[in-house]
Amino acid sequence: MTTANTIVLVVDDKPAIAELLKYSLHEDEWIWHSVPSLAQAWDFIGRERPDLLLQESMLRHEGGMRLLARLRGDRRLRDKPVILLAAECGEGERDAPLPPPEFIPQPPPEETPDERLLRSGRLVLDPLSCTVRVGNHKVEVRQAEYRLLRFLLCHPGQVFTRAQLLAHLWEAHDTLDQRTVDVHVLRLRKALGRAKSLIKTVRGAGYMLSAS
The missing domain is CATH 3.40.50.2300 (Response regulator)
Structure with missing residues (x-):
């Protein structure tokens, strides 16, 4: 292939x-x-x-x-x-009668609590409990910022344009201005406090999450 x-x-x-x-x-x-x-x-x-x-x-x-x-x-x-x-x-x-393994994604088998966590430095996101922590401190984030953070944590070190982030994270992206992404990035950085520097702005391209 x-x-x-x-x-x-x-x-x-x-x-x-x-x-x-x-x-x-x-x-x-x-x-x-x-x-x-x-x-x-x-x-x-x-x-x-x-x-x-x-x-x-x-x-x-x-x-x-x-x-x-x-x-x-x-x-x-x-x-x-x-x-x-x-x-x-x-x-x-x-309920659709599909021959396996047609439907993707499937949950990973026998995933341990540590394996399911998404991390970058002191920043940790738990997809099952939908919680975010910086070190030992729990961070409160809104639903949109949580989706944005989870997506970036799943793709560390990759740069995404505003259009790509809108398409992946917002269902009604056709009616939204791309600057909507800037607003949510700003809110996310504010919520992360000491870990806000992990969300990088790539001038002329978009945003990425540091792979460190």
Whole structure:
């Protein structure tokens, strides 16, 4: 799969997601395409036969699982690798009859309390209890700033543009100004106090969390 001729199709009605995925996967030699609807996806698959599909499972105006069902019902395409992108699983998705291991992500097996923690220096985030600590002190952060911090902790040392952060963290990003990100970064830094320097501004690019 990791050849220069690998064709990847992203099916998502949020345009910035394809850019974010390409950036995160660091596979610059892959040939990336993106479409916003199932009809366009099916047309592209018929013409180009992509090697991998990355599909949003919750398209705004369509049942995202229908494309996967159609692929699995076609003898020529049933073995096509598909990764479903989902922040959360709705009830209908949990009950969908998919052959494992189609649905990603899956929780890691037998994760210990220490392994689940996200850390950077003295900054620690516990995803299960949704708590943030700097050293021995608990830090109170709002929901939006918590999501932002968790995302950055999951990608230490990586720079994200405002558009990428909006697309990943705010569902209604199409109606939000990119400066919204600046406001939440400012609030997060204020809440972190002594650890605020971990959130770095990369001039002309965006934001990152120090990998130290």
